Amino acid sequence: MNFSELEERDGLRWSALIWPWSRLEATRSVIPFAAMYTPLKNLQNMPPLLRYEPVNCKTCTTLLNPYCRIDPNQKIWMCPFCSGRNPIPPQYSEIAQNNLPAEQIFTTVEYMLPRPMAPPPAFVFVLDTCVSDAELRVAKESLMKAISLVPPETIVGLVSFGKNVNIHVLGFTDSVKSYVLRGDKEYTSQNIKDLLNLGIIGSQAILGGQSVPVQGATRFLQPISECEFMFTSVLEDLDKDPWPVKQNQRPKRCNYTALSIAVALLESSYQGYGARVVALLGGPPTQDPGKVVKLELGDTLRSHADIERDYAPFYRKAVKAFDKIATRAVNAGHTIDIFSCSLDQVGLYEMRSCVDRTGGYFVTSEAFSHPMFKKSFEMFFKSN
Template sequence: MAEFQDLEAQDGVRMPWNVFPGTKQESTQCVVPVSAIYTPLKPFPNIQILPYSPLRCRSCRSILNPFCIVDYVAKIWICPFCFQRNHFPPHYALISEENLPAELFAQYTTIEYETPTEKTAFPPVFLFVVDTCIIEEELMCLKNSLSQAIDLLPDNSLVGFITFGTYVHVQELGFGLIPKTYVFKGSKEISKDQILEHMNFFAKRSTPSTGVIAGVRDGLSSKSISRFLVPASECEFALNSVLEELQKDPWPVPADQRATRCTSTALSVATSLLGACVPGSGARIVALIGGPSTEGPGSIVSKNLSEPIRSHKDLDKDSAPYYNKAVKFYEGLSKQLVNQGHVLDLFACALDQVGVAELKVAVERTGGLVVLAERFGHSVFKDSLRRVFQSSGYELDFSFNGIFEVSCSKDVKVQGILGPCASLEKKGPLCSETVVGQGSTSTWKMCGIDKATSLCLVFEIVKKETPESIGPPTNDQFYLQLLTYYQHNSGQMRLRATTLARRWVAGPGSIQELISGFDQEAAAAVMARIVSFKMESEADFDPIRWLDRSLIRLCSRFGDYQKDSPSSFSLSPRFSIFPQFMFHLRRSQFVQVFNNSPDETAYFRMILNRENVAKSVVMIQPSLISYSFHSGPEPVLLDVAAVTTDGILLLDAYFTVVVFHGMTIAQWRKAGYQNKKEHEAFSQLLRAPRDDAEAILKERFPVPRLVICDQHGSQARFLLAKLNPSATYDSSSAQQGGDIIFTDDVNFEVFLDHLQRLAVQQ
């Protein structure tokens, strides 16, 4: 995939089809939709940042780019999207073929504009919302992690603090020496107006008669705002005092009941508080939740312990009484957050479910981060929280208030985006009637966006079959422009523009050209996002059947075979790994929900929906590296045959990283051979996979779970569950000293046989 990785390194884009099918009918036959996975803020070492405003087409508003036709004598440029002729303004008077502005250079298909005049008024805001219905030990771990995170905050950032349990406590950090708290009842729905009234925002003057949006511009004094949101450099003492005195929720919990936890009310208060104080500025609510919500409009279960928390089976049967009401509440909350331009980040740490499945809509539409761990003392939580705020080494580079816009040549429409954004419902000629994900618009809001955020755009080819569609080679170009307007973490407003050109192909000879432009890794990532979306949005959807039928149709169209002869079937190298990706996708946590809770499934899908192609592929088909005395580290097939007694395996399954010792290696390690001088080679062999695992943990967010296990040990399941079961309990193919998998699942060989047999049938 090297050439497609080069395209990604230049523009941050990967497409399943780099040559486009020329008609609606041909695009339908291609099975994998015409789509693109785009990382809007991917860091480029040599990106040009221009200190002036972009030049826009007066008809379609697209931006001057290297694909425009320029008349240097008449000082006119022709837009490649709508063919409108535009005059250059006076400050472009000196342009010529030898004196080009940066945006017309062929290599600058991605460029950034920085408008010096536009500086935002507010620094970034972090509002911590902390659950206190947790045991003392957990609370201690949480307090330690929080104090470390607060120390890492930029000095100019504003900080607020809310705790919740049976009641919601809003801490007034700017009050001075005496700590002061505003308390709200957890079972009540509280509006923004009530918050303004109860928290004395208009104590010394009458409340404005018209509906208050709030913020400084609506008459709210900066003094009243600074009571709740204080610069990090000034509130260290006050915050540490609050943290030190933070106690477990004092209200008694009967032995047969769950704690009264009003998560939804606390998040609603936090949202309204930010809406009152800093509307339209870059702000994040950092929610740290340690158990299920049992009080308020977003509760997911009753307080009675005899009632279990909803499972996938309950959701399928529609027998989860709290689910729909909670999702509806969080949909309303997500609209409020998107209107304000604020982000909801979720850190869920509990052995039980906390309601990630319900919260998903609010976190995803605002572009928030999500981390799921078993407890607040776990390294997954501690390292991930630290990584969010640390400014050196790994940096997420938060940007805020993004607006994402798409322009394309005619004959193509946008069905929608699968990823962390919200539709602004700006309808136009570009919008397809078929909606996938966030659709019915050509403009999206991205409240929170970082350098890793990736969006999946799904297109529809609307060109009908006509004699001209094959046409002369002059009109076979297709253009796409992706614009991201965002607030850089320096406070500056910037606009990044990426303009792409691709070719149409149509007619009898087009199959070979389509094959040559097929990116199987990008196709697998797109199919994973689409199947996850369909599982959530379509009732009675059968994901395995849909994936199998899609794969059969794709192989039938692009495979090389004689009719009804499975042995003659072969695939071009461009397609050869795709069936393998689909085999592992069918078995992945995105499709197989058995043994996962709704919270875990929602978490896996949220991460998939925001990651780039390379990381998505690791989630679908984990990488496996073998270490042994006979050879250096080498990649091996994701198959049970890779297990040997005298080798070590390193599995990177994205969410978990497994170091697996063969039986002999484990026995030697337990005997302590690695500590003896004469066994230095064994010591190095043990160290190598650990070092590689640590390197993976260092560069990834959320931080994966590290599992170190031995063959036949209980935790070996983390590896065996991901392997192709080529040797099972009822097969005779297990190699000497190897392993078998206790499963009735088909192995890849059988899967491929069936695929070949079905693909060659007419």
């Protein structure tokens, strides 16, 4: 058998070429069984998209395929994986050896399911304003560049933070420019929803056959085509965090609360759809919840050795806090990306579950003005 010919015919590459016959044989296999499939690959002999739901085996959910035996007289089909017998559905009543549906003839078919189309992707930017004026300016420029690189229907939102969290209004529904929530307070999803009047968590409105965020969240989440001017002017007016920083102290930073609010914005309106929280961080969280270091500069950030020896007093609590955010994002099907731009550490080790568990990107660089950040950020949006 010519395997490359098979790959050419089906667009599939397998890690193993023979399927194990028993559980024992499967456990003896060194390489895990996997298949790589290229969706929308242009295959020579593929039928047009099938615009109906596939037929499943009741027992093991295998889809009806050319290797299933059909019995037109008894109106049943046999599953080759579990040997289960399934009734032929009524819409296939005309089925016969010389009148087979496409999925019984071709070894690879693609379905286009008759379901409502997913809304465009959404990005909520989380911007740290506890950085120097020059750094903030570069970060803002990168954000403006980013929105010019994604399609105009993309939904965007903006959250900035320092000691407190600002949630910026991008829709023209009221005269309020932004909502401010305390950075040192632990809010639940429900608290944030109530305070920002986001509507029912997880609810979706269907407009013209398209699923759109509920009214409450549309103040903060808008398509770029509608809010580009607003987004740009909000960014232009955005200054360094006004909260005074005492000598020999770090700025008060609430990374946890800012991320938590950004996740809540998406939870309330984009549950189950493609959305990312993109955080631009300039330093470590110094406020609870999620604090990784004290305000005093004399108190140095924990090192890897400190964590190993359990000498990092905030480590466990911070990990637990950020893990909660990760769980919420995972449950909503959303991704968190962290771009950390600081000479010192920003506590990525404590925040790692947010990125690891949601399949996001970690990019670390020494400053927003460093080409490493600028180029990575641009590539991130070009490839998205």
